[in-house]
Amino acid sequence: MAQTDDQIENLFRFTARFAQEMLSESGDFYPFGATISADGKIAAVSGDVGGEENPQPRDVYESISAQLVRIGAAGGVEGVALVAQVDIPDDLGAQVEKGIRVHIEGDGFARFIYIPYEIRSAGETAVHLHELLAVEVQPQFFKAQSPD
Known part of the structure; x- marks a missing residue:
């Protein structure tokens, strides 16, 4: 289990860093997904929205989510992540409204x-990150493998 925990942490760090880079470069990003295999290889999962030039982020999110459900059910990966920009729920008490949300799952973990983040521009775009907020959720991608 320690190896799986390390892989889930590596997947989280990779996806969080990529989201931060996208925010630094353009102030925005489309939802994206990723998986991590038993040997630690991270692979991207993109959304298929029918070739639209400027798809709605929600459509991209839903497409990736559906793919991750299939991937989780098929097995062969240790973890999956689905990343999006969101407004942080008020009840979490974040210092700012905007946030990167990493929905991360492994067997028995969701x-x-x-x-939370702020974009500060003083000649160059800088993304200021705040303290992480973690919320346990019901599994979506590893339902068949997780205990009820």
């Missing part, structure tokens, strides 16, 4: 990890 969390929304919110990373």
